[in-house]
Amino acid sequence: MALAAAVRRGMQAQLWGGLLQSQLRGLASSAQLQQSAAAAAAAAEASPAAASPAGPPEAAGRTVKMNLCAAVNDALHIAMAEDSRTLCFGEDVGFGGVFMCSRGLQERFGRDRVFNTPLSEQGIVGFAIGAAAEGFRPVAEIQFADYIFPAFDQITNEAAKYRYRSGAAYNVGGLTIRAPYGAVGHGGHYHSQSPEAFFTHIPGVKVVMPSGPREAKGLLLASIREPDPVIFFEAKMLYRTAVEEVPEGDYEIPLGQARTVQQGSDITLVGWGQQVRVLELAAKEVQDQDKISCEILDLRTLLPWDADAVEASVRKTGRLLVSHEAPITSGFGAEVVSTIADRCFWSLEAPPARVCGYDTPFPLVFEPLYLPTARRVAEAIRRTVTAT
Amino acid sequence: MLARCAAALRGRTAGSLPAAARGLAASAGAAGGEQPPAAAPTSQPSSSQEDRMDFPGGSVPFTAGMDWHGGAFAPRAPLPCYRTIDAAGREVPDAAIPHPLPRETAVRMYETMVRLQTVDVLFYEAQRQGRFSFYMTSSGEEATAIGSAAALHPDDVVFSQYREQGVIMYRGFSIQNMAHQCFGNMHEQGKGRQMPIHYGSRELNFHTISSPLATQLPHAVGAAYAMKLEQRGTVAAAYFGEGAASEGDFHAALNFAATLGAPVIFVCRNNGWAISTPASDQYRGDGIAGRGPAYGIATLRVDGGDTRAVYNATAEARRIALEQQAPVLLEAMSYRSGHHSTSDDSSRYRAAEEMRAWRARDPVSRFQRWLVDQGWWDDAADTAARQAARREVIQALEAAQRAPKPPLSTMFEDVYARMPPHLEAQRAEVLAHVAAHPDACPADIPVK
CATH class of the missing domain: 3.40.50.970 (Thiamin diphosphate (ThDP)-binding fold, Pyr/PP domains)
Known part of the structure; x- marks a missing residue:
């Protein structure tokens, strides 16, 4: 309309x-990153959730x-x-x-x-x-x-x-x-x-x-x-x-299965849609600057979502961060965090983090500060990883 | 007060309806349009029950014939289109002019049209230059906006869509304010939160525009009802396009207005196109005006390119709405001469010939010719008005571009009347983030 x-x-x-703007500039490299990560994952016969x-x-x-x-x-x-x-x-x-x-x-x-x-x-x-x-x-x-x-x-x-x-x-x-x-x-x-x-x-x-x-x-x-x-x-x-x-041609990606965008060992980053690319940028930043290794999961389907894949990853990394553009309150991140807190409570080494839009209507001129940018995500990654 | 309104309504309708119908007819708002079937309370059978069916919603005659209506059966002739000035700007002989245009008003209307055209051209260019993000012109529809705006009282309340900037301009919204809004700067009433062209002004009784379509129509009805209960002697004016009239809110609004007797003027700008969708994909039947009588609403189709006709239609609509405390529907037939917006290229979906033909009937030129014929306007005045408007627009754009954006903390204001604790915490979080990373904040947004 x-x-x-x-x-x-x-x-x-x-x-x-x-x-x-910087996120967009990063998109080209992000796409390459995604491809190489996917190729690496395929070569390494990644976790069942990934394929x-x-x-x-x-x-x-x-x-x-x-x-x-x-x-x-x-x-x-x-x-x-x-x-x-x-x-x-x-x-x-x-x-x-x-x-x-x-x-x-x-x-x-x-x-x-x-x-x-x-x-x-x-x-x-x-x-x-x-x-x-x-x-x-x-x-x-x-x-x-x-x-x-x-x-x-x-x-x-x-x-x-x-x-x-x-x-x-x-x-x-x-x-x-x-x-x-x-x-x-x-x-x-x-x-x-x-x-x-x-x-x-x-x-x-x-x-x-x-x-x-x-x-x-x-x-x-x-x-x-x-x-x-x-x-x-x-x-x-x-x-x-x-x-x-x-x-080319016909292929399907099954609903309800998350994708491992990249493997990592220190923290699991969960996102979907365009936020996955922001997570990739943030992961690259903390890898380069802080030697923090991030595992990134793209949920792909939110309902029903692949809790098994997230659980398997968090059991490995011990930390969770979920990020979405939508306002934080009652966002889908809350669902992911509560489910993982329930399933992985004894594996968690830090409180699960959410980096999301704020609880305001989407504001035109403040968009760069409203959004859960790569920088905000990177800060939350550092906080979460150093919390232990 | 309520009782007084109801009594007034009963007084108005009682004479024209069967005695048994009075009770319900009071709320039917049968304002000059097609009379709704007369209602009869079910407890009192009508004396004419042999040849009529009385039911809670009215009373209809029986027939032994099977007479279909509408569709392919006996299609109705289209409602004619009222005009007073022809396509060449000449006076239409014997046109009904219940509200002659005073010279001073006519000149002010034309001057506002010149300013509107100038704003549209220069703001559009400014957007193309990347100075702000978005713009929509009202080219081809200037007469509908200005003609209707001039016939309203300043205390009437306007609920607009997004292509009626001429209305708020005529009410006194300055070009500077328009520029401030498009740049989303600190001087802007809406505090930079909405896309460009979403104007609004409490002082000018113009509710702030929102992008979703037709949502403002039920609002206008509720506002008009409030005016009626308070006996304000004003109307609400609701603007929308023929595309928006496909939304469910259009139906709700017209039906509520008719049943509750709300003094609201619905002004449909039928400009032929909803983005790429032609009116022929939007509806069958006789346009938007064709629906009015079916809702029990007084309706007039008017040439939306004839400024004086739109003025007269709106002035008369206002008189009817106030006198009868009932809605009125106007369908202004016009043409979207420009693209849908700066994000659109209409040459992809409509014929150049069609656009040329409509531009030849440019409503501003038509009105100008008529003014010249009256001896109220000439070329020198026109040149001066256009030069003055151009200077004003250029200065307004420059000033608006220089002004800073609203302060960062205002992002969290006005979500609620009082800021709840979780928003206070989020505001503190953003300010701390920017304090740690000053480059995270665009340079033109003050950090406070």
Whole structure:
């Protein structure tokens, strides 16, 4: 809906204030880091939590360099081509979407399957639920995650309970709701929010947040094929800025399994979506400056989340830090910390730490100080590691 | 006070409705639009029950015929579009002018349009130069904003979307204040927290803009209801686009306004495009105006490019809303001549020919020609007004860019009336962080 149609072009150019700017500058190296870490992890036959049963993406063969937007678009093309009951719709989706994630779909698959809807989020999700309940696979786009709330009733009271309330006579497993989320440098209150925690409080939906292009493609294909409704939050700041090698063709990354971004021994850092890249920068900083070895886990799926993988890592490192952009109070970090405190209490060598957004609405000019920056994360890592 | 309002309403409607209907009709707010079915209390069967069905929500005649309405069946002719000045700026003969424009008002309206156009051009350029992050123009819709704003009373309360900067300008919001807001500096009312173009002013009775669409419409109805109970003699004016009218809040607002008899003027700017989505993908039926009578709301479609028509429509809407304590719906037909925003490139999805055709009907030129014909305006005045506006805008942008941002600690203010302990702790945490790492704070944000 709304105003900042697409931070699309603006995204590349303008006003990356303060620390955000340095985070972005770090993204290229961060992507390389991620790749080499993943390769190292594969070579070392990392912990079971790290590898997906479908095999690492490298197994799919050839790769193509693409950004997160292109990876989402690629997944949508594959899903649309494989099943004529797959639909893509939402506000401005017809011409390609304000971020161009649905580019080329209408030309290829026609206006019956790829179309603009009237401007109503509750309408988009309610309509998608009906189509899903009759056997279709609707991929519904909410233009910005900040605008998903008119659809909250449809998600929490309808999509999430469709199977349960009918005794499994009906379900809306074909439903996938895509929405761009997160800080982007100049989005203010209504083009920056990370609303994932509202949705992790809803039994019956799954919540997925990819951290990069390769993750996005594999997780989106899995989400579309998942027999339960999925809310898929895409980091809009990464649409253009995150570029990496993505496997060609079809592959899935299973939901509910975390990814070990890098192995380490002193502390476990847990994040999801674009915050994973901030954790990588922080880990590099404390490695270089303080010789602190960080293990980084990308949760990928928040509901259901891979508590086993986090537990295994924290048993090894003895320390935990969770970080997200959303306000700290009742954020998903609280869930991770409490579960790990319960499971790993006797293995913990320091109190688990959370580095998150503050408990204010997302403030435009203060964004560089509102965000859980790499520097704030690095400070918390040092505090946690030296606490013992 | 409540009882007095109700009594006044009953007095108004009783004469036109069957006696049995009085009780419920008092709340129906049947203001000049399609009369809702007359209601009858269920305990008192109507004397005409043989040929009518009475039910709690009204009374309808029976028919033995099967007469479908709407859709492909007997489509209704579109509501006509009221105008007083044609596309070339000439007087439309015999146009209804219940509220003739005084010369002084007309000139002030045009001067505000010139300032609005100048702001739009130069702020847009400033954004393209990276001086601030975002901008939206109202090109093509100046007449709707200024024509309606001039017909409102300063005490009327405005609930705007995000493309009606002309309204707040006409009310007295300075170009300097607009520049302060776009730069998010320390002089800005909103303390730098919102994206550019989210203006607001308590003094000017203009509620602060928020980005989500149509959310302001039910607010306007609640505000209008409060005015009614206090007998303020004012109205609420709610602005929105035809895209926003697809939101659920639009329906809620119109239905609440009609049932609760709220003196609110809904001003829809039907500019044809919601970002890339044409109005043809947005609705079927007769636009937004076509819905008004179905809600029991007095409705008028008006040429949104005709400043005098919008002024007259709004002035008359205001008279109706106040006299009848009921809502009114205006649909101003116009065209978004610019891109959706600085983040958009509309050449990707709409035809150049369409844009050229609409720009040829530029509402500001139309009004200017009419003013010249009245002998109220000339080229020299125009040149002077445009030069003055240009100087003012350039100075305002420079001053706003020089001003520091609000102090860091204000980030935690106004979340609540009184800052709770957890926010005090977080504020201390940020200040300590910046004290340890001064470069973490952008240079233009004072650390205090």
